[in-house]
Amino acid sequence: YIFYTDWxxxxxxxxxxxxxxxxxxxxxxxxxxxxxxxxxxxxxxIMTIYTWVAKGAWFALGYPYDxxxxxxxxPSAMLLDLAYWATRRNKHAAILIGGVLVGMSLALFxxxxxxxxADPLEMAFKYPRPTLPPYMTPIEPQVxxxxxxx
Numbered sequence: 001y002i003f004y005t006d007w008x009x010x011x012x013x014x015x016x017x018x019x020x021x022x023x024x025x026x027x028x029x030x031x032x033x034x035x036x037x038x039x040x041x042x043x044x045x046i047m048t049i050y051t052w053v054a055k056g057a058w059f060a061l062g063y064p065y066d067x068x069x070x071x072x073x074x075p076s077a078m079l080l081d082l083a084y085w086a087t088r089r090n091k092h093a094a095i096l097i098g099g100v101l102v103g104m105s106l107a108l109f110x111x112x113x114x115x116x117x118a119d120p121l122e123m124a125f126k127y128p129r130p131t132l133p134p135y136m137t138p139i140e141p142q143v144x145x146x147x148x149x150x
Contacts, residue, residue, distance in 0.1 A: 016071045016106060019047055023077060024102050031084050032091050040084075040098075044077035064126070069117055072109040076102045 027040035
């Protein structure tokens with residue numbers, strides 16, 4: 001039940017933090033060792049498409065449309081590529097400035113996303129789980145059952 005109603009928020013936070021870190025680390029690593037800019041935007045596009053597919057898959061399984069929230073990565077990734085292009089002579093500046101730009105802009109670009117995520121309590125009433133699954137069914141205590149047994 002908690003999984004069902006809170007997942008939209010949880011997925012947004014998990015995707016935003018973990019995959020944005022992956023985006024920055026992967027793109028900076030790739031750019032520093034190959035010297036090819038533009039890779040962060042490429043990574044962000046792949047992650048966006050992948051998350052759209054995941055969203056569609058969950059929706060096809062009967063979950064609400066906003067069960068999976070797709071974060072907005074591409075503008076932040078474009079800023080990262082721009083920072084790399086502007087600081088390509090200084091690798092440390094690329095990491096520092098690019099990382100700060102992504103970290104600060106991601107929350108900004110996702111503000112609309114956060115406003116559109118359905119309230120977990122509202123989802124709980126709209127998509128109720130009428131019964132507990134078998135593995136969560138409480139077992140009655142057996143205390144004193146065999147007290148008079150020989």
